[in-house]
Amino acid sequence: MPTTNSEKKINNFIESVKAKQAHEDEFLQAVEEVAEFIIPFIEANPKYKKAKLLERMVEPERAILFRVSWLDDKNEIQTNKGFRVQFNSTLGAYKGGLRFHPSVNLSILKFLGFEQVFKNALTGLNLGGGKGGADFDPKGKSDAEVMRFCQSFMTELSKHIGANTDIPAGDIGVGAREIGYMFGQYKRLRNEFTGTLTGKGIEWGGSLLRTEATGYGLLYFVKEMMEHKGDSLKNKVVVISGSGNVAQYACEKAIEMGAKVVSFSDSDGYIYDEKGISIEKLEFVKELKNEKRGRIKEYTKKYPSTKFYKGKRPWDIKCDVALPCATQNELEEKGAKMLVKNGCKLIAEGANMPTTSEAIDIFAKNNILYAPGKASNAGGVATSGLEMTQNSLRLSWTKEKVDEELKTIMKKIHTQCVEYGKEGKKKEKIVNYLKGANIAGFVRVADAMIAQGVV
Numbered sequence: 001m002p003t004t005n006s007e008k009k010i011n012n013f014i015e016s017v018k019a020k021q022a023h024e025d026e027f028l029q030a031v032e033e034v035a036e037f038i039i040p041f042i043e044a045n046p047k048y049k050k051a052k053l054l055e056r057m058v059e060p061e062r063a064i065l066f067r068v069s070w071l072d073d074k075n076e077i078q079t080n081k082g083f084r085v086q087f088n089s090t091l092g093a094y095k096g097g098l099r100f101h102p103s104v105n106l107s108i109l110k111f112l113g114f115e116q117v118f119k120n121a122l123t124g125l126n127l128g129g130g131k132g133g134a135d136f137d138p139k140g141k142s143d144a145e146v147m148r149f150c151q152s153f154m155t156e157l158s159k160h161i162g163a164n165t166d167i168p169a170g171d172i173g174v175g176a177r178e179i180g181y182m183f184g185q186y187k188r189l190r191n192e193f194t195g196t197l198t199g200k201g202i203e204w205g206g207s208l209l210r211t212e213a214t215g216y217g218l219l220y221f222v223k224e225m226m227e228h229k230g231d232s233l234k235n236k237v238v239v240i241s242g243s244g245n246v247a248q249y250a251c252e253k254a255i256e257m258g259a260k261v262v263s264f265s266d267s268d269g270y271i272y273d274e275k276g277i278s279i280e281k282l283e284f285v286k287e288l289k290n291e292k293r294g295r296i297k298e299y300t301k302k303y304p305s306t307k308f309y310k311g312k313r314p315w316d317i318k319c320d321v322a323l324p325c326a327t328q329n330e331l332e333e334k335g336a337k338m339l340v341k342n343g344c345k346l347i348a349e350g351a352n353m354p355t356t357s358e359a360i361d362i363f364a365k366n367n368i369l370y371a372p373g374k375a376s377n378a379g380g381v382a383t384s385g386l387e388m389t390q391n392s393l394r395l396s397w398t399k400e401k402v403d404e405e406l407k408t409i410m411k412k413i414h415t416q417c418v419e420y421g422k423e424g425k426k427k428e429k430i431v432n433y434l435k436g437a438n439i440a441g442f443v444r445v446a447d448a449m450i451a452q453g454v455v
Contacts, residue, residue: 006040013039017058024107026328030114030353031058033360033372037438053446060113062086063106064160068134070152072145082153084132084160084168087113090448093164094130095120095381097171100178104133108328112171112352116381118441119374122413125385130166132157138173139293150181158186163194163391169384170199172327175245176211195391198384207387208399209406210380215249216403217379217410218323218350219257224414225346225369228431234258239319239344241265242326243289243296246350246377250323251282263314265326266296270314273299273306318342325350333358340366349373360434367430375413375437382409416440 017031035054042048068082083106086094096116099109109131117129134153138146161168170179179199187193193205200206209216219233226232236259240247243264251261260276264285273281284302288294297308315322315335322344324331328351336359339347347363348371349355355363355370363370386405390397397405420443421436 006043009043010035010039013054016055021107021110024110026107026111026353027114029329029357030111033353033357033434034114034118034438034442037435038442041439041442047450048446051446051450053442053449056449057088057117057442057445058114060085060087060110061089063110064132065106066156068136068149068153068156070145070148072148073142078149080134080136080149080153082132082134082156083109084157084166085109085113085130086160086166087129087131088117088445089128090445090452091121092126092128093162094166095127095169095384096129096131097133097169098174098178098182099131099133099171100136100138100173101133102135102137104135109133111328115352115374117445118438119378120381120385121441121444122375122416122437123378123382123385123409124412125382125409127381127385130168131171132168133171133174136173138178143177146177147181150178151185154182154185155189157182158189161186161196163196163388167195167384167388168197169381172244175199176201195388198387200387202396205387205391207383207390207402208397209402210383210387211245212249212252213383213406214246214350214377214380215251215325216253217382217406218246218250218325218348218376219253220379220407220410221371221376221414222321222323222346222348223257224411225348225371225433228414228418229369232258233321235260236320237262237318238321238323239263239314239317240323240325240350241270241314241330241354242324242351243285244325245290246380247323247325248282248286248289250325250350251277251285252279254323255279255282259321262319263317264296264299265314268295268297269308269310269312271296271299271306271308272314272317273303275305315339316342319344321345322347323350324354326354327351328353329356331355331359333362335359336362340368345369347371348376350377352377364432369431369433371417371433372437374441375417375433378413379406379410382406413437 064084066082068080113131120127346369417436420439421432424430
């Protein structure tokens with residue numbers, strides 16, 4: 001079968017990016033997913049052709065790599081790699097999380113930063129895209145060790161960020177504790193009390209609902225998807241991977257919407273609770289993971305009727321809705337086939353790029369609704385943007401106001417995805433959410449880049 005002109009252009013573009021970044025697998029995966037939809041759109045819209053927009057978008061404006069040396073509790077020197085990728089500032093100051101995990105490298109942070117550009121554009125807020133972190137593992141470290149690492153990390157990072165330049169937030173391995181230590185060091189170094197970090201404590205500039213925002217926003221988006229096809233979450237069986245903040249609050253909101261959540265997971269495996277995870281059981285998980293920093297298999301000791309599956313992911317559970325909320329590429333081809341076989345009707349990403357390209361293709365071939373993280377998990381960065389607004393105004397909004405703003409933003413993101421992702425006959429209401437999210441995000445950034453010239 002001969003390739004079309006668009007397919008040739010997509011292949012040529014991907015090959016040109018590979019030639020420059022041959023070993024950055026995660027980044028190349030993210031670029032390929034975007035190019036598949038954006039290049040045909042550019043071909044159909046001549047005003048975007050001459051500006052070489054996608055070629056410029058795939059190159060970060062700046063990538064900063066630095067050494068982080070710190071003392072452990074044995075008074076021995078440890079050294080880690082620190083990163084900040086400032087990808088695109090067309091729509092505003094760079095905005096994106098910091099990730100502390102042994103797997104962190106430039107490829108992963110470039111993929112996250114690239115995705116962040118589109119995600120932030122979809123929110124409608126004036127936010128650029130960036131990402132950062134270190135190959136430091138907070139697990140097993142004392143509070144004093146985490147503090148010393150964070151202080152050393154921020155000593156270098158502080159030279160490159162600011163309330164009108166780059167506003168980092170948390171991500172995997174960076175929670176309230178780490179944000180607090182970094183904010184304190186930034187304040188000490190700069191002698192400023194500013195909104196340069198988001199995810200702060202409520203008493204010192206944080207926003208209500210920030211912790212819950214990604215998980216809540218995910219369910220608000222799923223609700224819009226269900227309603228668009230004339231359905232609801234009531235009595236639906238929901239499978240969730242992960243057991244951190246996103247998974248916990250996605251579970252909380254799903255229960256509130258009348259769904260039955262049956263799983264959580266971590267790197268050891270997953271638990272299956274056929275009876276459903278209640279609010280009481282969820283409170284146990286929150287205490288286990290957030291305070292005791294325990295493993296999810298301990299759930300089965302508390303609730304003996306449940307099962308733990310070591311070294312596995314929950315995609316073989318029969319369900320209506322699947323929400324991958326753990327990490328990148330956790331939902332692979334085999335898992336996708338099992339979800340389809342077991343009658344799953346909707347997949348929405350709570351994590352960043354948790355679904356492989358092969359799995360996405362399987363969902364597309366089987367007409368399964370699939371929402372990419374750049375749309376469905378944008379609630380976190382949206383609420384970070386609301387935190388920045390509150391900091392600028394020197395005000396603290398009520399939980400109800402933040403929640404209403406979050407609902408409005410997720411509804412707008414869904415509307416954009418529908419507008420640019422419609423496929424087939426109108427009456428069939430087929431929406432390619434991946435296509436819609438990519439094109440909607442691209443259009444907002446592209447129009448601003450054209451207006452600002454070649455910079």
